[in-house]
Amino acid sequence: MNILVTGGAGFIGRWVVLQLLRMGHHVWVVDDLSNGRAENLEFTADELGWTDGPVGAFCTGINVGKLTFEVGDICDTSLLRKWFEDYRFQLCYHLAAEINVQKSIDFPQDTFRRDVEGTFGLLELCRAFQCRFVFMSTCMVYAPFDITLSAIDSTTSCGGDKEATNRCQKVSEK
Numbered sequence: 001m002n003i004l005v006t007g008g009a010g011f012i013g014r015w016v017v018l019q020l021l022r023m024g025h026h027v028w029v030v031d032d033l034s035n036g037r038a039e040n041l042e043f044t045a046d047e048l049g050w051t052d053g054p055v056g057a058f059c060t061g062i063n064v065g066k067l068t069f070e071v072g073d074i075c076d077t078s079l080l081r082k083w084f085e086d087y088r089f090q091l092c093y094h095l096a097a098e099i100n101v102q103k104s105i106d107f108p109q110d111t112f113r114r115d116v117e118g119t120f121g122l123l124e125l126c127r128a129f130q131c132r133f134v135f136m137s138t139c140m141v142y143a144p145f146d147i148t149l150s151a152i153d154s155t156t157s158c159g160g161d162k163e164a165t166n167r168c169q170k171v172s173e174k
């Protein structure tokens with residue numbers, strides 16, 4: 001399968017990408033490295049379970065084996081549209097987001113742009129190209145200390161933006 005992973009150079013993305021490569025999929029990663037690291041995508045042949053595959057470091061923007069990594073912003077819809085046209089992704093794991101609560105308080109407009117506008121643009125592309133979409137939400141959309149996890153009541157800008165993207169995704173499913 002051709003699979004797009006946004007935020008693939010991040011903490012969770014690295015392991016998602018590794019698992020997809022191990023399963024034999026072709027993976028495209030877009031990450032602006034605002035919180036991720038290119039080195040997170042340096043897999044050893046041992047990790048990949050490949051005997052003749054690429055080992056070690058590679059440079060950004062270079063296609064190595066079944067992994068393509070581009071330093072870019074999910075809000076750059078021209079890059080993403082071209083990728084969707086060229087590679088016809090069947091699946092998109094959307095992990096790119098601002099996860100730093102303090103940054104979301106200090107720079108709410110930037111967080112809104114990344115989380116809400118970025119996700120909305122991606123949802124539109126997935127709809128246009130009939131690509132399935134896997135979204136990572138966060139416990140921060142729930143009211144603090146509500147152990148039932150039923151009350152959607154975020155108290156931070158970060159959680160509020162995620163809540164909005166949850167809603168965008170629900171609407172897009174209809």
Ligand SMILES: NC(=O)c1ccc[n+]([C@@H]2O[C@H](COP(=O)([O-])OP(=O)(O)OC[C@H]3O[C@@H](n4cnc5c(N)ncnc54)[C@H](O)[C@@H]3O)[C@@H](O)[C@H]2O)c1
Nearest residue numbers: 007009010011012031032033034035036073074096097136
């Ligand atoms: N780590 C957790 O415990 C946890 C818990 C709940 C939810 N989540 C969610 O999982 C997802 C991944 O979290 P993580 O812990 O791996 O965070 P992370 O910060 O390590 O990964 C997110 C990646 O997205 C990238 N990114 C941010 N904005 C971008 C943009 N505009 N364009 C391209 N790339 C961008 C960052 O550089 C980073 O590499 C997030 O959506 C987060 O809210 C994580």
